[in-house]
Amino acid sequence: MFGKRPTGPQNPPRQFGGSAPRPAQGGSGGVATKPRTPAPSPASSPKPAAAEAPVIPASRTPKPKPAASAPIKAKPAAQVASIGTERSAEYYAVKTTIFNALIDTIDLGQLARLDNETARDEIRDIVTEIISIKNVAMSIAEQEQLLQDICNDVLGYGPLEPLLERDDIADIMVNGAGDVFIEVKGKVQKTNIRFRDNGQLMNICQRIVSQVGRRVDESSPICDARLADGSRVNVIAPPLALDGPTLTIRKFKKDKLKLQNLVEFGSISPEGARILEIIGACRANVLISGGTGSGKTTLLNCLTGFIGEDERVITCEDAAELQLQQPHVVRLETRPPNLEGQGQVTMRDLVKNCLRMRPERIIVGEVRGSEAFDLLQAMNTGHDGSMGTLHANSPREALSRIESMITMGGYNLPTKTIREMISGSIDVIVQAARLRDGSRKITHITEVLGMEGDVIITQDLFLYEITGEDENGDIAGRHVSTGIARPNFWERARYFGLDAQLAAALDASEA
Ligand SMILES: Nc1ncnc2c1ncn2[C@@H]1O[C@H](COP(=O)(O)OP(=O)(O)OP(=O)(O)O)[C@@H](O)[C@H]1O
Ligand SMILES: [Mg+2]
Numbered sequence: 363m364f365g366k367r368p369t370g371p372q373n374p375p376r377q378f379g380g381s382a383p384r385p386a387q388g389g390s391g392g393v394a395t396k397p398r399t400p401a402p403s404p405a406s407s408p409k410p411a412a413a414e415a416p417v418i419p420a421s422r423t424p425k426p427k428p429a430a431s432a433p434i435k436a437k438p439a440a441q442v443a444s445i446g447t448e449r450s451a452e453y454y455a456v457k458t459t460i461f462n463a464l465i466d467t468i469d470l471g472q473l474a475r476l477d478n479e480t481a482r483d484e485i486r487d488i489v490t491e492i493i494s495i496k497n498v499a500m501s502i503a504e505q506e507q508l509l510q511d512i513c514n515d516v517l518g519y520g521p522l523e524p525l526l527e528r529d530d531i532a533d534i535m536v537n538g539a540g541d542v543f544i545e546v547k548g549k550v551q552k553t554n555i556r557f558r559d560n561g562q563l564m565n566i567c568q569r570i571v572s573q574v575g576r577r578v579d580e581s582s583p584i585c586d587a588r589l590a591d592g593s594r595v596n597v598i599a600p601p602l603a604l605d606g607p608t609l610t611i612r613k614f615k616k617d618k619l620k621l622q623n624l625v626e627f628g629s630i631s632p633e634g635a636r637i638l639e640i641i642g643a644c645r646a647n648v649l650i651s652g653g654t655g656s657g658k659t660t661l662l663n664c665l666t667g668f669i670g671e672d673e674r675v676i677t678c679e680d681a682a683e684l685q686l687q688q689p690h691v692v693r694l695e696t697r698p699p700n701l702e703g704q705g706q707v708t709m710r711d712l713v714k715n716c717l718r719m720r721p722e723r724i725i726v727g728e729v730r731g732s733e734a735f736d737l738l739q740a741m742n743t744g745h746d747g748s749m750g751t752l753h754a755n756s757p758r759e760a761l762s763r764i765e766s767m768i769t770m771g772g773y774n775l776p777t778k779t780i781r782e783m784i785s786g787s788i789d790v791i792v793q794a795a796r797l798r799d800g801s802r803k804i805t806h807i808t809e810v811l812g813m814e815g816d817v818i819i820t821q822d823l824f825l826y827e828i829t830g831e832d833e834n835g836d837i838a839g840r841h842v843s844t845g846i847a848r849p850n851f852w853e854r855a856r857y858f859g860l861d862a863q864l865a866a867a868l869d870a871s872e873a
Contacts, residue, residue: 442553442554443544443546443552444553444554445524445525445553445555449507453504453508454558456498457508457558460492460493460496460498460508460512461512463492463496464488468485468488470516473516478517481516482517485509485512485513485517486509489508489512490505490509519566519569520557521555521557522534522555522566522611524555525542525544526589526593529615529616529617531545532612532613532655533612534609534611534613535608535609535610535611536607536610537605537606537608538560538603538607538608539557539559539563539606540556540557541556542556548796548800548802549800560606563606563609566609567585567597567599567609570589570597570609571585571587571595573589573590576698577701578599579599580601583599583601583602584596584598584599584602585598586680586681586698589611589614591616592614592682592683593611593612593614594611594681594683595609595611595612596609597610612683614683619664621635621638621639621667622635624664628801629657631824631840631841631871631872633843633867633868633872634871636863636866637864637871638664638665638804638807639668640855640860640867641790641807642668642669643669643858644854644858645723645854645858646746646747646790646851647741647747647748647749647789648665648788648789648790648791648792649729649751649752649760649788649790649791650749650751650752650791650794651752651753651754651756651757651759651760651763651791651792651793651794652751652755652794652795653755653795655796656794656795656796656802657796657802658728658751658752658794659727659728659751661751661792661804662684662725662727662750663683665749665792666684666688666725669686669723670688671689671690673688673690673747674690674692674720674721674722674723675690675725676691676692676716676719676723676724676725677691677692677693677724677725677727678694678695678709678712678713678727678733679693679696679727680696680727681727682727683727686725692719692721694712694716695712696711696712708733710732710733710736710771713726713733713740717736717745721740721745722745722747723745723747723748723749724745724748725748728750728752728753729750729751729764731767731771732768732771732772734752734764735767735771735773737750738768738787739783742783742787755795756806757791757806757822758820760793761784761788761791761810761818764784764788765777765780765784768780781816781818784818785812785813786812789810789851789854791807791809791810792806792807792808795826798835798837799836801836801837803826803839804824805825806826807822807823807824808821809822809823809851821849821850822846823844823846824844824871825841825842826839826840826841827840827841840872841871842872843868846868847865852864
């Protein structure tokens, strides 16, 4: 019922002057950014680049520039994170002997029927016996470590187990048996964890994917899967991966971050968070844009927190990651084709089907193809408050990405029509970024105002401005308002009785 309004008189859409990105003929341009009103600081003067990356005002850059001829040094690799005790080659040899003896002794079928605790006790008894029969000289601590490792190998995911237990790890990246990296607090570090060999790693990959009824081997070397705890897994095996099976796990956070946590981490200012809250509650159509691992899904999850309890929400995801708390939620997941190449259900199939399910809001985990068209149509046809994420490095790029998704989806529509559709559907683009110090920030809250000629006009409400860098390489910066007193979604906020709160949040924002 609340279609997009033409731009109100209080915010007449305007384009940049000379430097605005003009519509490149059929190219990825076609979006202009509205200059901010007023222009309180040098950082707020209209610059096309402002919409693309956090701004570093020249006057505040703390470090002197190196001489032009100075070579750029590559950053040294971070120290290896030590997890558990280091295992020697000798240890692995003993473990292999005992492991093989164990496999010869136990009935794996029966073991699988036992609960985890009983199975561990059973393995423990047999391994202790093997150690004494084979007369292996070992301290109690070494024996305990061996038992732990063997139990993890037989019952769990082997060397990955200690990493899976930790909730502070965001990603686990295994590049062949010898190289295991993790991401903690936005920083990637190498660990001392390693697999016995690529065979053991491949077995673990098989075990992971077989639990969701899939297979990974040389003939089908790419596979997506999910661990029992919800973590998202991707495996790519040789011959495609040249240095051994490569496993990437996005750990599922049991306690999903809330908007309040993002404020505490400095990812967004309290006022910015308040505005996001209002955007979520007043049923604006939102696109969350960002690079890989920049926090898009987290942000989407936060925004869904402000959906009303009485709304029927349908979520479509490739691997269910969202955790909506509302009582009336239908969760849908895509399905890859089976080994015969049949049975695939794409995101587009799901989004199209959603429209027959009387949704009030449609939430798409990640828009990456022709489903963009159906999502925009849904946004435009009474399902306002719909949201989705996509990979792009700036709000402007997000708009051109959507445009190319529709074009490449085979819709034979003139560019202008596609742009009109985009500008008529999307209200707000929220940009997330992982900065070079590993911190994640919301760098833009940008409104889509409408069209001027062939160009989509946007207007930044909030920006993250980089002010410098401390001696540890941590980035200093702040969230600033661009001084827009009446965003385009003002009327929408008023309709939902949130205008006073919106005005308060905008007033309190630092310009
Ligand atoms: N603002 C934040 N501060 C700190 N950690 C964050 C923040 N936002 C997200 N994270 C963490 O970063 C990791 C990646 O987040 P998320 O899955 O939301 O990224 P994404 O952009 O959706 O990634 P992908 O592109 O792989 O889908 C998660 O472990 C999440 O908990
Ligand atoms: Mg994601």
